Amino acid sequence: MIELDAAEVTAWSPDPAGGPDRVVRLLGPVSLRLTERHVAVVGANGSGKSTLARLLNGLVLPSAGRVRVDGLDTASDGPAVRRRVGFVFTDPDAQIVMPTPVEDVALSLRRTVPDAREREARALEALARYGLADRAHVSVHALSGGQRQLLALAAVLATEPAVLVCDEPTTLLDLRWRTHVDTLLASLPQQVVVVTHDLEAAARAERVIVVDDGRVVADDEPGPALAHYRALMGAAPSPHGAEHARRAPVTP
Numbered sequence: 001m002i003e004l005d006a007a008e009v010t011a012w013s014p015d016p017a018g019g020p021d022r023v024v025r026l027l028g029p030v031s032l033r034l035t036e037r038h039v040a041v042v043g044a045n046g047s048g049k050s051t052l053a054r055l056l057n058g059l060v061l062p063s064a065g066r067v068r069v070d071g072l073d074t075a076s077d078g079p080a081v082r083r084r085v086g087f088v089f090t091d092p093d094a095q096i097v098m099p100t101p102v103e104d105v106a107l108s109l110r111r112t113v114p115d116a117r118e119r120e121a122r123a124l125e126a127l128a129r130y131g132l133a134d135r136a137h138v139s140v141h142a143l144s145g146g147q148r149q150l151l152a153l154a155a156v157l158a159t160e161p162a163v164l165v166c167d168e169p170t171t172l173l174d175l176r177w178r179t180h181v182d183t184l185l186a187s188l189p190q191q192v193v194v195v196t197h198d199l200e201a202a203a204r205a206e207r208v209i210v211v212d213d214g215r216v217v218a219d220d221e222p223g224p225a226l227a228h229y230r231a232l233m234g235a236a237p238s239p240h241g242a243e244h245a246r247r248a249p250v251t252p
């Protein structure tokens with residue numbers, strides 16, 4: 001379980017008026033218990049979604065309050081937390097570092113699988129699982145954007161994290177790849193927390209957290225949470241009622 005207790009993130013920021021740097025609050029205080037298998041985080045640009053996502057695996061540490069994953073504190077147990085919580089960035093190029101897919105996935109296994117041959121075999125298995133078997137030995141530059149995002153996911157998932165946090169994993173993808181990655185994320189056995197601007201994808205989560213101006217302003221099932229977000233953005237309600245569909249009563 002992920003627990004945030006009055007977690008706040010502050011940073012030093014230059015004063016636009018030319019005065020001394022000031023401390024600005026980027027997020028919080030936020031208190032949450034995340035137990036659902038699929039949680040979506042939505043909000044305007046610059047609202048604090050990435051900051052919240054990064055708190056969950058210790059990429060960002062709280063300036064005040066605490067963040068714990070299965071009882072492990074992100075501030076004092078960072079490496080153990082990062083073994084439990086995998087993180088996928090919007091831009092796969094931010095996390096692909098090796099020349100070929102098989103080497104890249106193998107790199108992510110370096111701590112858990114000491115034997116190089118076993119590591120390569122496990123990397124090939126992971127690539128096959130995510131539909132990249134025939135791309136295992138090509139240059140990563142020969143992969144499409146969608147294939148690169150799949151590779152980034154495969155490399156993280158190969159380490160078998162208990163939780164996967166994805167920061168806008170489909171923003172750079174076309175509709176076909178977006179659907180593919182969304183379907184993959186929905187099928188994973190682990191807890192998945194996804195930051196997204198895709199409200200249809202958010203509507204399929206069990207819980208939606210709406211962030212605005214560094215605060216959680218709604219935290220609910222998709223219907224009410226996304227209605228709140230649309231109202232906040234001054235957007236018209238969903239024409240298809242997409243965010244209500246999942247929760248519609250089922251009549252026998």
Ligand SMILES: Nc1ncnc2c1ncn2[C@@H]1O[C@H](COP(=O)(O)OP(=O)(O)OP(=O)(O)O)[C@@H](O)[C@H]1O
Nearest residue numbers: 011012013026043044045046047048049050051052
């Ligand atoms: N290290 C930092 N120092 C100062 N300000 C920061 C830092 N990191 C983020 N910010 C600011 O904090 C705010 C929230 O940023 P964050 O990246 O969490 O927003 P976001 O909701 O993920 O935005 P987007 O949808 O555009 O990715 C922004 O105004 C950003 O400029």
